[in-house]
Amino acid sequence: MAEVRAGVDALDQALVALLAQRFAYMDAAARIKPARNQVRDEARKAVVIANVAAAAAEAGLPDGLAEALWETLVETSIAHELARWDGLRKPLL
Template sequence: MDDARAPALKAVKTFAAPDPEACRDMTDVRQGVDEIDRMLVALIARRQGYMDAAARIKTDRNVVRDEKRINDVLAKVKAECERQGLSYEAIAEPVWREMMERCIAYEFVVWDELRAPGKASKP
C-alpha cells in the first residue's frame, strides 16, 4: 500500500492479514475483516470511555447533545475519507451518524446515572 492510507494504518497497527490486493481467497479476506473488526471494537471501546468522561465533565444535561460538535465531527470524517479513499456518502456518513446517536444516547444514560438521587458522590 503506497498511498496516503499507509501511514494512518501503520499508526493503528501492523496487520497480520494480507493487504486486500494480495488476498488469494475468502480465507484471506475474512482474516483481514476479522482483524479489522477486533481493532474497531477496541477503538470504539476507547471512544465509549470518552463518552463516560464527557458525561462526568458536562454539568448541564442540555449540552450532552451538541449539534455544532456533530457537524464538526462529520466534517472531519469527510475530510479523512477523502484522504483515505473511503466513500463518505455510502459508508462513513451513515456509520458515523449512527455511532454518534448511540454514543449520545449512552452519554445521556451515564449522565443521569451519575446524578441519580442517592448517588454517594457527585461527578
C-alpha cells in the same frame, strides 16, 4: 480467501477495541459536563461528521459512507452519554 477473511476479522476486532475507547471518552464527558443539556451539541456533531467525511474522502472511501456511519455512531454516543449522565446524578434514596 482464508487470509482475506482473517484480515477482515482482525480489523473488526481492532475497530471494536477503538469503539470501546471512544465510548470510554463518552463516559468521561458525562462525568465532566455539568448540565444535561450540554450532552447534545449539534455544532460539535457537525464538525465531527465533517472531519470524518474529509478523512474518508482523502482515504478514497465511497461517498457518504463515513457520514452514514458517524451519524449512527454519534447519535448512539449521545444516547450513551445521556444515560451515563443520568445514572451519575440519580438521587440517593
